[in-house]
Amino acid sequence: MTQMRLGFSGAYRPDDVRFLLVPVDMPPTDVATKERLIQSGEKHYSELLAPEHAPDAAYLALFEAAFERNADRVARDTLALAGALAAEAEAGRPPVIVSLARAGTPIGVLLRRALRLLGHDIPHYSVSIIRDRGIDAVALDAIRAWHPRHVMRFVDGWTGKGAIARELRSALAVYDQARGTRSDPRPVVLSDLAGVAGLAAGGDDYLIPSAILNGTISGLLSRTVLDRALLGPDDFHGCVRLDHLAAHDRTQWYVDAIAERMAASEPAPMASWSDADRAACHARSEALMASVAARHGITDRHRIKPGIGEATRAVLRRMPERVLVADPDAPDARHLVHLARSKGAPVEVWPALPYAAVTLIRRLGPAHAPWRGNG
Secondary structure (H helix, E strand, O other): OOOOOOOEOOOOOOOOOEEOOEEOOOOOOOHHHHHHHHHHOOOOHHHOOOOOOOOOHHHHHHHHHHHHHHHHHHHHHHHHHHHHHHHHHHOOOOEEEEEEEOOHHHHHHHHHHHHHHOOOOOOEEEEEEEOOOEEOHHHHHHHHHHOOOOEEEEEOOEEOOOHHHHHHHHHHHHHHHHHOOOOOOOOEEOEEOOOOOOEEOOOOOOOOHHHOOOHHHOOOEOOOEOOOOOOOOOOOOEEOEOHHHHHHOOHHHHHHHHHHHHHHOOOOOOOOOOHHHHHHHHHHHHHHHHHHHHHHOOOOHHHEEEOHHHHHHHHHHOOEEEEEEOOOOOHHHHHHHHHHHHOOOOEEEOOOOOOOEEEEEOOOOOOOOOOOOOO
């Protein structure tokens, strides 16, 4: 396969981001079959994609309400992160934004826009990271070659229970050892529920509007894939273009709308994420995981998707067993209750829940069979 060495911008403007991915043709797999293949270990989740559809009118209205409710906070939090990255640049450590596709890409675009407002033209790339298979080393090599004096700062939207952050740390340790480099493995995020980020604007479980939609707010691209039948060893990781959803795309609208709010905002205090902040969020996260596992007899953490962002994506892409919410009438939970009911998943109210929501993935097959689900 011919490598797209310079990347592409998807549904974003060319100066917003370069995706270091290879578009491939991969037929979709229905959710039930996908779940069975993943849980049985026959396929890795990166070798399968569920079909993506346009949101219905009711769900789109919930997205628009979430945007109106939380867009100003996203703008403020992005400016706070940008202030910290600008300080790094001014201290002689110029960053290059490396967002983790897909959820990190809108945040990376907004960070690039915010840094421009602060007088810094910081490059932005979006690369693939896949649980159990690591980060795309070919893409990182390309970024290092193009920007040898920049420091890669990895950007995601939020942390759930910290699985991707742990994957990033593990993958970069292997990468750095092989190349004699030294990377910062702690991501930059808007909200660090798990207490594992290097820089965060906070640790609250609030609804980042881009978490509600899939490809129609992330460049019209699928989740990243890694199938060696489609990709060679020197290729970037892959993705599928979602051109059939172009009429429903909100990608550029979303980042432009948030950018307008950033431009009109007062200067935000620079984000600072201390060891104490991380420790408090991590302790809360671990206590929640233990409590949910005990309450529902779960022995594998992969089945628990904590936080409103992860809970939403699990219902969109997986087979939910149930959805736990602190308050089903809370504005940030309404879209998830709508989704759960459309999937036939019960909604369990748990007022003591420290997050807005948690989704539990349905287990397929006999209870004694080993769980191999990693998606």
